[in-house]
Amino acid sequence: MSGASPTPVLRLRGVRKSYGDTVVTEVLHGIDLDIAAGAMTALVGPSGSGKSTLLNLLGLLDRPTAGSIQLQGRETTDLDDAALTELRGRSLGFVFQFHHLLPAFTARENVLLPLHARRGRLDRALWDRAGALLGRMGLRGEIDRLASQLSGGQQQRVAIARALLHDPGLVLADEPTGNLDTVTGREVFDLMRDLNRERGTAFLVVTHDPGLAALCERTIELVDGRVHL
Ligand SMILES: Nc1ncnc2c1ncn2[C@@H]1O[C@H](COP(=O)(O)OP(=O)(O)OP(=O)(O)O)[C@@H](O)[C@H]1O
Numbered sequence: 029m030s031g032a033s034p035t036p037v038l039r040l041r042g043v044r045k046s047y048g049d050t051v052v053t054e055v056l057h058g059i060d061l062d063i064a065a066g067a068m069t070a071l072v073g074p075s076g077s078g079k080s081t082l083l084n085l086l087g088l089l090d091r092p093t094a095g096s097i098q099l100q101g102r103e104t105t106d107l108d109d110a111a112l113t114e115l116r117g118r119s120l121g122f123v124f125q126f127h128h129l130l131p132a133f134t135a136r137e138n139v140l141l142p143l144h145a146r147r148g149r150l151d152r153a154l155w156d157r158a159g160a161l162l163g164r165m166g167l168r169g170e171i172d173r174l175a176s177q178l179s180g181g182q183q184q185r186v187a188i189a190r191a192l193l194h195d196p197g198l199v200l201a202d203e204p205t206g207n208l209d210t211v212t213g214r215e216v217f218d219l220m221r222d223l224n225r226e227r228g229t230a231f232l233v234v235t236h237d238p239g240l241a242a243l244c245e246r247t248i249e250l251v252d253g254r255v256h257l
Pocket of ligand 1: 048073076077080082
């Protein structure tokens, strides 16, 4: 057996992030972190510790002030905006606290939205894939219903299906259960856990709920812009 460990889905080295021009405030102070491919990881930390800032960097939505971010073995900090957008669309999925569905569109149309962001072509296979993903989310009967007619938990399931449309290696979820009641939140979390196991999709989930963090294989704690080991 070779001792070589598989390439992590994300590898950060010395990642720093500062805000401001005249008065510069450093929020992340040199983060070293590996997220294993296929892992379910919780990101926790007090308010203001830098979780959202870190998630924006991991999602290639913002750039670090210094350091290296590798996604599936590919250095990202030297890419231009167009290449970052392309890589983001291909490799990452996003789930937010608020589902950001378009209320006047059906569940299936909402799942297909990332296609428009990538200026891709809709074909029969993707149409079917969106339906199959919604079926897996327990929403077979809701495929053609308007998003505005769905419950909060159903809407968040649609958002998870949308994040999986292009079969990303990593889904970044920012308090995905924060807007749901405890029982519905646990159901949505369990669904993400099942999808992680079935498909090998890595999930990084920001949560304030220690009970949910305990269900993950690993918890990363951020304190004052540093990973607390
Ligand atoms: N665009 C910005 N410009 C200046 N400062 C910012 C900016 N974004 C975040 N900060 C600061 O960075 C620090 C970390 O904020 P961040 O939102 O990342 O924390 P958080 O851990 O996600 O907090 P919460 O749990 O409350 O969402 C805070 O002090 C915040 O004021």
